[in-house]
Amino acid sequence: MANSHQLKRVDFIFRNENDWEKVLSTTIKKKPQELINALISSELKGRGGAGFPTGLKWKLTAESKEKQKYVICNADEGEPGTFKDREILSRVPYKVLTAMAICGYITGANKGYIYLRGEYKFLLPELNKVIDEFSYYCKEINLDFNIEIFMGSGAYICGEETALMESMEGKRGEPRNKPPFPTQAGYMGKPTVINNVETLVHSFTIFKYGAKKFYDLGVQYSRGTKLFSVSGDTPKPGIYELELGMSLQDFVYEFGDGDTKAVQVGGASGFLVPRKKFKDAAIGFKGKLTGISLPTGGSMMLFNSSRSMFNVLDNYLEFFREESCGQCTPCRVGCQQLLLGIKAVKRGEKPASYLDKLLRLTETMQYTAKCGLGQSVANSFSSIVANFREEMIY
Amino acid sequence: MSKKLNMTINGLPVEISAGKTILEAAEEQGLKIPTLCHHKDLCVAGNCRVCVVEVTGQNRLSAACATPCEEGMEILTNSLKVRNSRKQIIELLLAEHNADCTKCYRNGNCELQTLASEYKIMTQDFLELVPLKNYTIDAFSPSIIKDDSKCIKCQRCVRTCAELQGVNALTVAHKGDQMKITTFFEKAMRDIVCTNCGQCVNHCPTSALVEKNYIEEVWEAIANPNKHVVVQTAPAVRVGLGEELGLKPGKRVTGQMVAALKRLGFDSVLDTDFTADLTIIEEGTELLTRLKKVLVEKDESVTLPMATSCSPGWIKYIEHMYPEHLENLSTCKSPQQMFGALVKTYYANARNLEPENIVSVSIMPCTAKKYEAFRPEMHDSGYRDVDYVLTTRELAILIKQAGLDFNKLEPVKYDRLMGESSGAAVIFGATGGVMEAALRTAYEIVTGREVPFENLNITPVRGIDGIREASIKIENPVKEWAFLDGVELKCAIAHGLVNAKTVMDSVRAGTADYHFIEFMACPGGCLGGGGQPIPTNPEIRQKRSEAIYAEDEGLLIRKSHENPEIKKLYKDFLKEPLGEVSHHLLHTQYTKRDRY
Numbered sequence: 001m002a003n004s005h006q007l008k009r010v011d012f013i014f015r016n017e018n019d020w021e022k023v024l025s026t027t028i029k030k031k032p033q034e035l036i037n038a039l040i041s042s043e044l045k046g047r048g049g050a051g052f053p054t055g056l057k058w059k060l061t062a063e064s065k066e067k068q069k070y071v072i073c074n075a076d077e078g079e080p081g082t083f084k085d086r087e088i089l090s091r092v093p094y095k096v097l098t099a100m101a102i103c104g105y106i107t108g109a110n111k112g113y114i115y116l117r118g119e120y121k122f123l124l125p126e127l128n129k130v131i132d133e134f135s136y137y138c139k140e141i142n143l144d145f146n147i148e149i150f151m152g153s154g155a156y157i158c159g160e161e162t163a164l165m166e167s168m169e170g171k172r173g174e175p176r177n178k179p180p181f182p183t184q185a186g187y188m189g190k191p192t193v194i195n196n197v198e199t200l201v202h203s204f205t206i207f208k209y210g211a212k213k214f215y216d217l218g219v220q221y222s223r224g225t226k227l228f229s230v231s232g233d234t235p236k237p238g239i240y241e242l243e244l245g246m247s248l249q250d251f252v253y254e255f256g257d258g259d260t261k262a263v264q265v266g267g268a269s270g271f272l273v274p275r276k277k278f279k280d281a282a283i284g285f286k287g288k289l290t291g292i293s294l295p296t297g298g299s300m301m302l303f304n305s306s307r308s309m310f311n312v313l314d315n316y317l318e319f320f321r322e323e324s325c326g327q328c329t330p331c332r333v334g335c336q337q338l339l340l341g342i343k344a345v346k347r348g349e350k351p352a353s354y355l356d357k358l359l360r361l362t363e364t365m366q367y368t369a370k371c372g373l374g375q376s377v378a379n380s381f382s383s384i385v386a387n388f389r390e391e392m393i394y
Numbered sequence: 395m396s397k398k399l400n401m402t403i404n405g406l407p408v409e410i411s412a413g414k415t416i417l418e419a420a421e422e423q424g425l426k427i428p429t430l431c432h433h434k435d436l437c438v439a440g441n442c443r444v445c446v447v448e449v450t451g452q453n454r455l456s457a458a459c460a461t462p463c464e465e466g467m468e469i470l471t472n473s474l475k476v477r478n479s480r481k482q483i484i485e486l487l488l489a490e491h492n493a494d495c496t497k498c499y500r501n502g503n504c505e506l507q508t509l510a511s512e513y514k515i516m517t518q519d520f521l522e523l524v525p526l527k528n529y530t531i532d533a534f535s536p537s538i539i540k541d542d543s544k545c546i547k548c549q550r551c552v553r554t555c556a557e558l559q560g561v562n563a564l565t566v567a568h569k570g571d572q573m574k575i576t577t578f579f580e581k582a583m584r585d586i587v588c589t590n591c592g593q594c595v596n597h598c599p600t601s602a603l604v605e606k607n608y609i610e611e612v613w614e615a616i617a618n619p620n621k622h623v624v625v626q627t628a629p630a631v632r633v634g635l636g637e638e639l640g641l642k643p644g645k646r647v648t649g650q651m652v653a654a655l656k657r658l659g660f661d662s663v664l665d666t667d668f669t670a671d672l673t674i675i676e677e678g679t680e681l682l683t684r685l686k687k688v689l690v691e692k693d694e695s696v697t698l699p700m701a702t703s704c705s706p707g708w709i710k711y712i713e714h715m716y717p718e719h720l721e722n723l724s725t726c727k728s729p730q731q732m733f734g735a736l737v738k739t740y741y742a743n744a745r746n747l748e749p750e751n752i753v754s755v756s757i758m759p760c761t762a763k764k765y766e767a768f769r770p771e772m773h774d775s776g777y778r779d780v781d782y783v784l785t786t787r788e789l790a791i792l793i794k795q796a797g798l799d800f801n802k803l804e805p806v807k808y809d810r811l812m813g814e815s816s817g818a819a820v821i822f823g824a825t826g827g828v829m830e831a832a833l834r835t836a837y838e839i840v841t842g843r844e845v846p847f848e849n850l851n852i853t854p855v856r857g858i859d860g861i862r863e864a865s866i867k868i869e870n871p872v873k874e875w876a877f878l879d880g881v882e883l884k885c886a887i888a889h890g891l892v893n894a895k896t897v898m899d900s901v902r903a904g905t906a907d908y909h910f911i912e913f914m915a916c917p918g919g920c921l922g923g924g925g926q927p928i929p930t931n932p933e934i935r936q937k938r939s940e941a942i943y944a945e946d947e948g949l950l951i952r953k954s955h956e957n958p959e960i961k962k963l964y965k966d967f968l969k970e971p972l973g974e975v976s977h978h979l980l981h982t983q984y985t986k987r988d989r990y
Contacts, residue, residue, distance in 0.1 A: 155569060172566055177440040177460035326547065326566075326573025329443050333486035333523070336571045340521045357519060364482040367455045367475065368443045375454065 007250045008243040010225045012205045020094040025141050027207045032106040042211035043223040048196035049297030051285040060183035061107040064191040069109035071100050072194040076117045076152050076159040079267035081299030084227040085197035087239050089123055097134045099200035103193055104145040112147040115164050118154035156323035160371050161194045174327045175371035198227055219245030222284025233257050233304035248273055248281040259304040267299035268316040269376035274387040309388035316380050331374025334365040352393045355385055401467040410463050417458040427471055428509055430599050431548035432459040434931040442548050443483050447471045481513050489520035492543035498601045505599035535583040536768040537590035537761040545575055545602035551594035558917055560892035563588040587714045587989055591707035591915040592761030592924015605761045608782040615753040616659040623753045625660040626733045629667055630759040630823030630920035631786045633941040637927040638790035639800045644937030646945055649805020654793050665808045667815030669729040670822040674954035676980055677726045678836040679971035681910055690877045697721040699908040702828050704728040706766035707915025711891050716898050717986035725981040730756050730763055731772055734779030735979040740967045744811055755782045757789045759923030774979050785925025814959035817952035824942045825889035825919035826855040829912040834953045840868055840875040850952050860893035889914040
């Protein structure tokens with residue numbers, strides 16, 4: 001049962017092991033198929049929030065007959081409340097690079113890019129140093145793989161994988177139509193594996209310790225560990241590596257300040273859970289057996305009773321209004337309508353029932369927006385409005 | 395040959411060839427799915443989301459225009475979820491759109507308006523966003539007005555400018571609620587690389603981009619008893635106008651159009667085709683002269699290939715993009731401007747009129763012609779050579795405002811003195827037409843015989859390919875042109891500026907061994923011009939093209955140099971091609987322009 005799961009701290013990601021060279025050189029002696037099987041049996045899912053099975057992604061790319069392929073590390077960490085990827089890149093960058101190179105070996109890609117968030121420019125000198133050292137070693141072991149950093153310019157949407165590739169191709173960062181998916185036609189129209197920083201680090205763990213070690217952590221459908229960026233009204237803000245599948249109750253017990261009113265799981269594009277649902281909610285990907293399962297890119301924001309949930313939502317919507325790329329109608333206009341709509345209700349210019357119209361709008365956005373940004377605005381909006389409706393009105 | 399997929403659409407089993415989108419599949423079944431950002435001329439965008447459909451088993455809806463069909467797909471195009479979502483999307487667009495439809499230029503021919511009507515959006519529940527945005531209207535360009543308050547951000551104009559024209563004058567800037575379609579550094583349309591071709595206008599679903607209209611100015615001129623108002627109509631107008639007046643594409647309305655113009659009160663209704671013929675004489679002679687200088691006199695100051703100069707969008711394009719190649723351009727003015735210069739000189743003399751009392755109006759399939767008429771150098775008659783340029787669409791407005799029942803008008807012929815024309819002039823309206831007309835005349839001048847094609851139809855230069863090449867071998871020329879014996883006259887044709895770019899890049903690289911190149915800014919040539927009726931798409935352009943060639947076939951005179959009025963013009967006024975008067979009135983020079 002999900003809600004009986006205790007909070008378990010783990011230390012894989014930041015465990016400082018200076019053996020990446022060994023991991024790399026021994027891993028690439030194995031057959032790609034064997035490695036893909038390991039990844040698949042580990043049940044590792046993408047840690048950016050969407051949760052696509054990583055092994056399948058690599059497998060699809062590996063199966064493509066195209067000559068040129070790419071590996072991209074998505075380091076455009078922009079979800080409000082997340083700061084884990086920055087920490088990984090500062091503390092254990094070589095794990096990321098090693099995972100990328102192994103991915104290149106498995107899929108047949110000889111080129112990797114790190115798409116680094118514009119705001120993380122300060123990481124650049126150190127990262128470049130590590131990349132130099134890494135390339136040197138790749139040459140030594142005759143591994144044809146090189147890595148470059150591509151600097152983003154500060155648009156949230158560019159964390160969306162296809163917008164990220166558009167941006168890398170020198171175009172305006174706008175999401176593409178899917179299909180085709182990046183595994184078929186990604187960067188420069190070539191098959192591309194694109195993974196979040198953290199996902200790559202987990203794959204390092206799997207290659208080093210074996211799939212079983214990873215699989216044995218977490219719960220069904222949500223295997224392994226996850227880095228959580230904990231912020232808000234908490235005495236212990238920071239980054240924690242925890243097993244997936246914990247109940248929110250346990251999480252709040254550990255990180256709350258005793259007066260936690262709600263937790264926003266997954267940042268502005270995630271879900272808000274009010275106190276009364278803490279014990280029913282588990283942190284992990286959607287599965288058939290769990291109650292409420294909440295996927296997350298790692299952002300956990302705690303709010304205590306001093307917070308106005310109207311202000312919280314207002315803040316999120318302000319963010320979305322600005323960070324929508326503006327390309328598709330439901331997202332561009334929808335975000336503006338939601339923001340102005342709740343303000344109008346608050347001011348009494350629209351009746352309370354207007355919130356229901358806005359809820360229907362978020363449904364339309366969820367069904368029809370072109371990419372995950374527009375689709376997920378519904379999550380925070382509907383979960384906040386449904387649980388704190390009176391705070392929206394009075 | 396192509397693989398078939400089995401799917402169902404709205405419960406009915408259908409067989410679809412692989413590779414089609416859901417939108418195309420539905421269309422094959424005679425089922426219309428509404429679209430806004432989609433256009434047959436342009437790449438798939440999937441921006442507006444109006445075309446969403448339900449694929450059974452998926453929670454999210456799919457954009458029909460951007461989703462490929464798959465085996466076993468079950469598609470619902472009209473489920474309640476689809477309808478509700480679509481309706482909300484239309485409502486969202488209306489909330490962001492200046493929906494003051496009664497005061498809109500595109501009232502009655504607006505895709506958003508049509509959709510709003512189909513979905514019966516009767517109230518505005520969402521908050522109006524337009525008043526919050528402080529829009530300004532850019533009306534500085536002589537050709538195009540850009541009104542952001544009408545823009546629905548479908549990016550059709552952006553894709554048009556990039557894909558069809560390769561100009562990229564329009565682009566998307568900013569994000570979120572600030573996102574808008576704008577120009578380099580958000581400069582005014584008149585201050586950027588914009589070629590004024592108007593393809594953005596033709597592809598805009600609403601009124602965000604429209605031609606600058608001069609309807610009231612023309613009405614005033616007509617109403618002024620002291621003014622003699624002359625109107626000229628371009629070759630492509632006669633095959634487009636009907637569409638704007640409720641007829642099917644491809645209907646020729648030459649006679650009714652002339653009749654209508656007379657009823658509107660123009661003092662003289664004349665034909666740009668006349669100066670199209672004149673252009674052929676002047677340009678053909680210029681080409682032959684250049685050939686002679688290069689081949690015989692080995693004059694290195696003369697540039698080949700020679701490029702046509704009748705498309706003002708193309709002229710502005712080369713001025714911006716290839717300013718070092720202006721020497722390649724023929725110095726001939728466009729037929730419109732030749733006409734303008736002659737109206738206030740030759741015509742004024744012959745009719746015993748004071749040129750300052752003449753108002754020269756032209757009806758063009760083109761928005762760039764408005765700009766061309768405004769070019770400062772176009773004053774060779776001593777006055778502005780052409781006073782007002784109306785598009786095909788504007789002429790239709792005049793006809794509607796005057797209450798004329800267009801279909802009941804008896805066909806009438808053009809007035810005389812600059813009203814006579816040939817089939818060669820008519821085909822100026824289609825891509826390859828200028829080339830064909832020029833070859834008909836040049837070949838005959840050089841060899842004394844007609845072009846060796848059945849019934850004068852030089853079919854290799856016709857067609858819809860973006861770039862076409864043709865060559866014609868000169869054998870047994872007359873004595874004067876003996877040096878051309880055995881020379882293979884090589885020509886190329888490019889329409890749509892993106893194709894012009896390809897050809898010009900080869901000219902710049904020195905790999906183009908052509909003698910003569912026809913460039914038209916718009917896809918299909920003038921028949922697909924930026925001033926032609928909206929909508930435009932490949933099928934419609936094809937029908938207009940057929941109508942143009944049919945008109946040519948039906949005419950007795952099909953070669954420019956056989957136009958009797960042209961002969962008379964040279965005898966009475968110009969004396970000889972490229973002569974002094976021609977040089978002064980009919981030729982021009984070009985301006986180097988920056989890109990930014």
